[in-house]
Amino acid sequence: MYTYAYSPDEASLCAMELRCLFGQEIPEGIFMSGVQVDVSRSPFMKERIDVLYEGDSLEDIYRQTEQVEVEGQTFKVIYVKINDLAPEHKIEYDERRAIEREIGMRIEGEADVNRPERVYGIVTLGGRWYFGTYHKNQATWFRQMKKPRSYSIALSTRVARAAVNMAAPRTRGIKMIDPCCGIGTVMVEALSMGIDIVGRDINPQIAAGARTNIAHFGFKSEVTLGDIADITEHYDAAVVDMPYNLYSRITPEEQYAILVNTRRIADRVVIVAIEAMDEMIGAAGFTIIDRCVAKKGTFSRHLMLCE
Incomplete structure (x- = not known):
């Protein structure tokens, strides 16, 4: 699962770069692909989630994340803000933090919001929810x-x-x-x-x-x-x-x-x-x-x- 963003002047450039990297026309803002690309390669890609669990509701995700094993490492959960929710269904800041906390409570291990050794992401797309390992563009x-x-x-x-x-x-x-x-x-x-x-x-x-x-x-x-x-x-x-x-x-x-x-x-x-x-x-x-x-x-x- 990938997210991306661009300025109006860069729309054409971004679309072509993504076509070349993924071999297809890419939907706006967020998409899924079987091709794994380092998000830090692109000036446009923001995040990648390597999906571990998916479900029709947050409750489905909550139940599944109880299986996550962090193997003694600290962790953090991030709600990905780029999604395809309609404006009237947008999830605001307080609810996003509540979702992160709920998942964090179900993972057996020590949470660390500042310097976690593992980072997980939660995102919604096409009416379903996805959870997995989170990678952020480092913009080196x-x-x-x-x-x-x-x-x-x-x-x-x-x-x-x-x-x-x-x-x-x-x-x-x-x-x-x-x-x-x-x-x-x-x-x-x-x-x-x-x-x-x-x-x-x-x-x-x-x-x-x-x-x-x-x-x-x-x-x-x-x-x-x-x-x-x-x-x-x-x-x-x-x-x-x-x-x-x-x-x-x-x-x-x-x-x-x-x-x-x-x-x-x-x-x-x-x-x-x-x-x-x-x-x-x-x-x-x-x-x-x-x-x-x-x-x-x-x-x-x-x-x-x-x-």
Whole structure:
């Protein structure tokens, strides 16, 4: 059981990230899935409950939680506020605390609301109640928002993290590349998830900035200097933040060359651009299998997942 939230500007970005992670269109706010994902990977997911018990009523849950064994560890119960209850059926603060206490009283062990060794969650969805092990998004990526080296047109940490999740929904055994890595925002996010990623940039000063940022957060990865055309290795996935005519001296021919070479070196690619590039992407040999628009005020970025 997962919960998530987003700002209006991030609706499209969030929906695509979740589609890539879970392989389906996701209902609003809360959903169930047989796919287990670390909630801390996403800038949008809030909580995950690994369901142990379910029932048609709270009384069903109360009876079942008497079976919980905490094995000498302290515990805490959390009522998950994101649910599909209609506004007139919303459960207010005092009742939520009462539900937590009732379950806590039925679990044999020592409750600790401050530093519990185990955390359980209770939530309702679709007229049924669910109880299980609770996992909260630790939002470790917040620390990566403040980098020693930055520039104004770099991807935001949230967009970069979502793009990595789109390119590599499963991280184990994946080899990834960011061939136009800039200051390394995508690389830092991928490395923080344990993904094997390397970077490359044609600008020596910017490549040096990427190395500085990666080292600043305690990560290690290779950032090489040079043109994407010189890459000979092959990768499972790539994220390409396309250089933009608006901000850099790059011709359409050079943009096309980046796409052609990305098609050559990677199987699954997320292309980020300030405009849709369908014709050029198709000419490079890609098929766009999903897309979204990430907005920030009046500025938009298109993210296109290609294979």
